[in-house]
Amino acid sequence: QVQLVESGGGLVQAGGSPRLSCTASGRTFSNYAMGWLRQAPGKEREFVAAISGAGRTINYAESVKGRFTISRDNAKSTVYLQMNSLKPEDTAVYYCAASTTTQAINNRDASKDWGQGTQVTVSS
Numbered sequence: 001q002v003q004l005v006e007s008g009g010g011l012v013q014a015g016g017s018p019r020l021s022c023t024a025s026g027r028t029f030s031n032y033a034m035g036w037l038r039q040a041p042g043k044e045r046e047f048v049a050a051i052s053g054a055g056r057t058i059n060y061a062e063s064v065k066g067r068f069t070i071s072r073d074n075a076k077s078t079v080y081l082q083m084n085s086l087k088p089e090d091t092a093v094y095y096c097a098a099s100t101t102t103q104a105i106n107n108r109d110a111s112k113d114w115g116q117g118t119q120v121t122v123s124s
Contacts, residue, residue: 001026001027001113002024002025002026002027002029002032002098002113003024003025003026003113004022004023004024004096004097004098004113004114004115004116005022005023005115005116006020006021006022006094006095006096006115006116006117006118007020007021007022007023007118008020008021008118009094009118009119009120010119010120010121011121011123012086012120012121012122012123013086013122013123014086014087014088014122014123014124015085015086016083016086016122017082017083017084017085017086018083018086018120019080019081019082019083020036020080020081020083020094020096020118020120021078021079021080022034022036022078022079022080022081022096022115023076023077023078024077024078024079024098025077029074029077030053030054030074031053032053032098032099032100033050033051033052033053033057033098033099033100033101033102033104033105034050034051034070034072034079034096034097034098034105035047035048035049035050035051035070035079035096035097035098035099035102035105035106036048036049036050036070036079036081036094036095036096036097037094037095037097037105038090038092038093038094038095038120039092039093039095039117040089040091040092040093043092045095046061047061047105047106048060048061048064048068048081048094049061049064049068049070049081050070050102050105050106051070051071051072051079051102052101052102053074055071055072055074057102058070058102059102059105059106064083064090067083067084067085067086068081068082068083068084069081069082069084070082079096081094083120086120086122087122088122088123088124089122090120090122091120091121091122092119092120093117093118093119093120094117094118094119094120095114095115095117096114096115097112097113097114097115098112098113099111099112099113
């Protein structure tokens with residue numbers, strides 16, 4: 001099991017560019033695909049982005065493509081989500097997740113380790 005701790009959320013104005021971080025411990029970080037998912041009030045948790053262990057495969061949800069960038073630093077056991085051009089509809093709790101593959105990150109039924117989540121609120 002991987003322990004995950006997110007940081008970097010908060011209240012942001014529309015158009016802002018915060019960066020979320022997620023630091024892992026407990027297992028060899030580079031062995032895991034990492035990703036971000038989010039859950040808005042009253043909605044189901046949805047996929048945002050995923051990156052493979054070596055960083056060679058990256059996937060994004062259509063709703064964030066071109067605005068968000070996922071990256072990782074395996075030496076620091078940390079994955080990042082750079083969010084640009086934020087919109088009020090990006091308001092959600094953002095969760096970091098670890099799994100075996102990027103496809104598993106985007107698979108509702110696949111096993112994952114989760115962080116506790118960090119709230120991002122975008123004001124208009």
